[in-house]
Amino acid sequence: GFAGFDDHMSKEIAEQPEVAARTIDALAPGVGDGSLWHGLVLPRFERVAVIGCGTSLNAGRVIASAFERLGGVPSTSFIASEAAETVIEPGTLMIALSQSGETADVLRAVDELDLSRSSLVAITNNEHSTLARRADSVLTCQAGPEIGVAATKTFVAQVVTGVATALSALVATGRMTPGEAARQVDDLKRLPDLLAHAIAVSSEALPPVVDSVLDEPGFLFLGRGSGIVFAAEGALKLKELSYRWAEHYPAGELKHGPLALIQEGTPVVVIDSGERRLESNIAEVEARGGRVIRIGGPGSTVPALGQSLTAPFPGAMDRWGPLESVVPLQMLARELAKALGHDVDKPRNLAKSVTVE
Numbered sequence: 096g097f098a099g100f101d102d103h104m105s106k107e108i109a110e111q112p113e114v115a116a117r118t119i120d121a122l123a124p125g126v127g128d129g130s131l132w133h134g135l136v137l138p139r140f141e142r143v144a145v146i147g148c149g150t151s152l153n154a155g156r157v158i159a160s161a162f163e164r165l166g167g168v169p170s171t172s173f174i175a176s177e178a179a180e181t182v183i184e185p186g187t188l189m190i191a192l193s194q195s196g197e198t199a200d201v202l203r204a205v206d207e208l209d210l211s212r213s214s215l216v217a218i219t220n221n222e223h224s225t226l227a228r229r230a231d232s233v234l235t236c237q238a239g240p241e242i243g244v245a246a247t248k249t250f251v252a253q254v255v256t257g258v259a260t261a262l263s264a265l266v267a268t269g270r271m272t273p274g275e276a277a278r279q280v281d282d283l284k285r286l287p288d289l290l291a292h293a294i295a296v297s298s299e300a301l302p303p304v305v306d307s308v309l310d311e312p313g314f315l316f317l318g319r320g321s322g323i324v325f326a327a328e329g330a331l332k333l334k335e336l337s338y339r340w341a342e343h344y345p346a347g348e349l350k351h352g353p354l355a356l357i358q359e360g361t362p363v364v365v366i367d368s369g370e371r372r373l374e375s376n377i378a379e380v381e382a383r384g385g386r387v388i389r390i391g392g393p394g395s396t397v398p399a400l401g402q403s404l405t406a407p408f409p410g411a412m413d414r415w416g417p418l419e420s421v422v423p424l425q426m427l428a429r430e431l432a433k434a435l436g437h438d439v440d441k442p443r444n445l446a447k448s449v450t451v452e
């Protein structure tokens with residue numbers, strides 16, 4: 096066994112509270128005075144662009160929205176395999192995310208983009224990787240080795256590292272006061288408890304949910320605002336591990352097409368990041384017989400988000416997203432895959448590090 100766990104993935108999910116705590120402890124001292132930022136090249140920037148693939152791209156999207164929502168910095172994200180045609184404007188802080196640091200699509204993008212008037216920061220779990228060598232500055236994640244092909248704890252480490260960097264950069268460039276940054280860091284320090292709570296709650300709540308969807312061929316994942324990227328991550332995990340079709344949408348798009356997919360029993364996972372308009376989208380799904388699996392919020396199936404721990408949810412994380420929502424999504428995908436008899440550490444057709452284009 097793997098230290099009492101059934102598989103690497105379950106161990107890596109369980110490690111997330113401690114990974115978050117370690118990462119926050121390592122970075123927090125450099126946030127409030129902007130010094131985390133001082134080692135990085137490019138003291139001034141006007142905009143942020145992130146690149147990555149798969150789960151790393153999703154982490155990048157969360158980080159981009161932290162720059163945008165906390166500091167008003169225009170931010171975009173690019174799929175690495177499609178980034179080469181992109182025009183990178185002067186004064187762009189370019190952030191490349193890759194757990195392995197060896198993903199061919201990311202390395203190719205870094206080679207082909209014109210980064211002469213911008214600066215490249217790498218966020219990676221491998222400080223000796225090719226990506227780390229090519230970047231102007233490197234932030235190493237504190238996740239430790241990840242064996243399961245599905246990225247879990249490295250997603251959490253990437254998001255925390257990126258958000259801490261964003262806070263430090265906003266202080267260093269006068270966009271945020273040190274006091275506000277300190278408040279944000281205090282909020283971030285709640286994350287290990289929120290993740291542990293999410294693990295405990297999900298272990299209780301998910302088994303009957305999984306039983307009820309075993310025969311469903313397809314899943315929809317919905318969110319609004321900061322919840323959208325977590326819907327994307329949940330759908331990616333579910334496809335990768337269970338081999339079932341899964342789509343993610345901003346919930347507002349439902350009535351512009353995907354609502355036609357809903358029939359009796361269709362599972363629809365909703366990330367409730369506190370957006371009021373989600374209620375009418377949920378009602379639309381239920382009216383067609385869809386089975387709503389609600390992560391967080393009132394009447395949730397899996398009450399795993401911060402607002403159910405201490406109401407009302409007071410923090411800043413509600414601006415860049417409920418990071419702890421990734422836990423029930425990872426566990427849903429894993430438990431469904433297990434129930435279907437799949438190897439969750441080595442899903443078919445996939446490799447841990449994708450070194451071909």
Ligand code: M6R
Nearest residue numbers: 149150151193194195198245246
């Ligand atoms: O090593 P990287 O972070 O660059 O890998 C990127 C993707 O291949 C990776 O995140 C993939 O999407 C995961 N298997 C998803 O769980």
